[in-house]
Amino acid sequence: MKKNKKQALETAVHGLFLLLGLITVGCVLLITVYLIISGIPAIWKIGLINFLFGKTWESTANPPSFGILPFILTSVYGMAGAIVLGVPVGFLTAVFLSKVAPPKIKATVQAAVGLLAGIPSVVYGLVGMLVLVPGIRAVFHIPDGSGLLAAIVVLAIMILPSIVNVSITALEAVPKEYEDASLALGATPVETYFRVSVPAAKSGIAAAVVLGVGRAIGEAMAVMMVAGNAVNMPSLFQSVRFLTTAVASEMSYSGGLQRQALFSIALVLFLFIMLINAALNFFLKRRGEE
Amino acid sequence: MKKLLTLALAAVLAVSALAGCRASQKGGTVSTDGSTSMEEVIGALSEAFMEKNDGVNVTYNPTGSGSGIQAVSEGRCDIGLSSRALKDEEKQSGLTETKLALDGIAVIVNPANGVSDLTLEQIAGIYTGEIKNWKDVGGNDAEIVVIGREAGSGTRDGFESITKTEGDCKYRQELTSTGDVITTVSSNPDAIGYASLSAVSDKIKALKVGGVAPSETTVKDGSYVIQRPFMLITKEGKELSAAAQAFFDFCLSDDAAQYLSGAGVVSVK
Numbered sequence: 047m048k049k050n051k052k053q054a055l056e057t058a059v060h061g062l063f064l065l066l067g068l069i070t071v072g073c074v075l076l077i078t079v080y081l082i083i084s085g086i087p088a089i090w091k092i093g094l095i096n097f098l099f100g101k102t103w104e105s106t107a108n109p110p111s112f113g114i115l116p117f118i119l120t121s122v123y124g125m126a127g128a129i130v131l132g133v134p135v136g137f138l139t140a141v142f143l144s145k146v147a148p149p150k151i152k153a154t155v156q157a158a159v160g161l162l163a164g165i166p167s168v169v170y171g172l173v174g175m176l177v178l179v180p181g182i183r184a185v186f187h188i189p190d191g192s193g194l195l196a197a198i199v200v201l202a203i204m205i206l207p208s209i210v211n212v213s214i215t216a217l218e219a220v221p222k223e224y225e226d227a228s229l230a231l232g233a234t235p236v237e238t239y240f241r242v243s244v245p246a247a248k249s250g251i252a253a254a255v256v257l258g259v260g261r262a263i264g265e266a267m268a269v270m271m272v273a274g275n276a277v278n279m280p281s282l283f284q285s286v287r288f289l290t291t292a293v294a295s296e297m298s299y300s301g302g303l304q305r306q307a308l309f310s311i312a313l314v315l316f317l318f319i320m321l322i323n324a325a326l327n328f329f330l331k332r333r334g335e336e
Numbered sequence: 337m338k339k340l341l342t343l344a345l346a347a348v349l350a351v352s353a354l355a356g357c358r359a360s361q362k363g364g365t366v367s368t369d370g371s372t373s374m375e376e377v378i379g380a381l382s383e384a385f386m387e388k389n390d391g392v393n394v395t396y397n398p399t400g401s402g403s404g405i406q407a408v409s410e411g412r413c414d415i416g417l418s419s420r421a422l423k424d425e426e427k428q429s430g431l432t433e434t435k436l437a438l439d440g441i442a443v444i445v446n447p448a449n450g451v452s453d454l455t456l457e458q459i460a461g462i463y464t465g466e467i468k469n470w471k472d473v474g475g476n477d478a479e480i481v482v483i484g485r486e487a488g489s490g491t492r493d494g495f496e497s498i499t500k501t502e503g504d505c506k507y508r509q510e511l512t513s514t515g516d517v518i519t520t521v522s523s524n525p526d527a528i529g530y531a532s533l534s535a536v537s538d539k540i541k542a543l544k545v546g547g548v549a550p551s552e553t554t555v556k557d558g559s560y561v562i563q564r565p566f567m568l569i570t571k572e573g574k575e576l577s578a579a580a581q582a583f584f585d586f587c588l589s590d591d592a593a594q595y596l597s598g599a600g601v602v603s604v605k
Binding site for chain 1 (some may be wrong): 488
């Protein structure tokens with residue numbers, strides 16, 4: 047009797063968990079289906095080639111043109127720039143924290159990194175707008191500091207926490223025996239970190255980079271406040287518009303084909319992020335097998 | 337303490353939700369349709385009106401002035417909203433306009449900028465990229481940084497239609513809020529931007545246009561030219577429903593003036 051009751055409870059809990067799991071899956075499916083349904087019509091009307099490779103975006107002109115190549119390239123360049131700036135800093139910070147730093151410093155820096163992760167993106171944008179943009183303007187003697195460079199710097203800082211945290215986890219998972227063996231063979235500590243620990247943790251570090259890429263390509267708010275948002279082909283000091291900001295800046299007043307085209311941009315962005323997630327899964331899986 | 341506050345807030349929300357239900361159940365709907373620029377104005381007015389008149393629901397469909405005028409002439413809404421005066425042929429088709437308010441758009445620069453007076457032609461020239469340097473309009477030798485709003489914004493639409501630069505503006509930055517425009521202009525001595533008159537603060541300098549400084553008075557007497565009317569459009573000879581008539585009268589009443597200025601426009605009263 048008691049056993050039956052216990053079993054019923056067990057089944058009920060299982061059912062509950064299954065239901066909760068299905069909610070998550072359902073959300074993803076809903077968003078995917080919705081994006082595809084609302085994103086396809088505009089691409090159909092504009093033409094895939096014109097849409098993806100068109101160089102002019104004049105959504106409210108008459109007749110309008112909807113070419114998103116500037117957005118795609120800006121997003122790719124911005125992401126690449128953020129990785130080039132952010133990965134070395136984040137990676138070396140992780141090596142320092144997990145291998146070299148005394149416990150007290152490690153705790154302080156890790157707390158700071160955690161805090162960095164918790165800052166809302168609008169705050170990054172505001173600080174960028176008030177400090178970074180005038181700063182770039184003064185340093186490079188250009189009329190206006192907003193543009194791709196400002197966006198890259200903001201993004202690089204924003205992706206630091208995920209790179210540092212995931213890299214630390216990967217580095218700390220390296221068996222201590224590897225390092226001991228290397229040291230015992232006469233290698234210096236620094237040689238050991240870079241020749242033994244880092245290669246052993248490489249798939250985890252790769253996952254950290256991919257995670258950073260995902261965050262950089264999906265960020266809208268902070269970028270919108272420092273990038274200038276005029277539609278130009280990407281160039282370091284030019285005002286540029288990202289895929290994310292293209293959707294965010296025009297959505298509120300849009301209508302008709304313009305609105306549909308914004309959904310199409312979101313669909314393109316979604317595909318980008320799916321691709322990045324697939325890459326992440328690939329790296330994580332490889333780490334699991336190692 | 338925090339818990340209590342949350343509870344209180346939840347209670348307030350629940351009550352207001354219920355109140356909302358009751359209002360819509362009683363019926364009495366006023367439908368408005370038109371100018372996206374008038375969103376804030378109509379929002380403020382309808383909120384105040386619905387608070388005073390339990391049971392009436394005011395809806396707003398932001399489709400643009402042209403579509404709003406079309407909608408009222410086809411009887412698809414009670415009151416059309418237009419941020420321009422009616423054209424002659426629209427008047428002949430039996431529509432009447434009633435001026436609700438005036439929307440003044442200030443052209444702003446950094447307080448450090450030596451220029452304080454431009455003509456409408458100079459402003460248009462700057463925005464279309466014909467004038468690229470402040471020295472051409474009497475300022476320092478520095479490149480002009482043109483700041484504007486995103487495509488579809490009511491302020492941009494208003495500014496471009498008054499300066500006749502629609503679609504030709506060469507923006508350096510397209511920002512998505514008045515606040516962003518003001519922050520950017522206040523931090524760049526070579527920037528020029530535009531913002532609703534009500535948003536002008538001492539962080540930035542509002543330019544005189546053709547010698548006239550923007551203010552409520554100069555907008556009202558028409559001497560400040562970067563302004564446009566907000567119109568309520570109705571159909572001649574077609575009686576409004578009781579609720580719609582009440583809302584129409586409320587919009588033009590003295591009471592409404594405070595909501596109009598709260599929404600950043602100049603009341604015609």
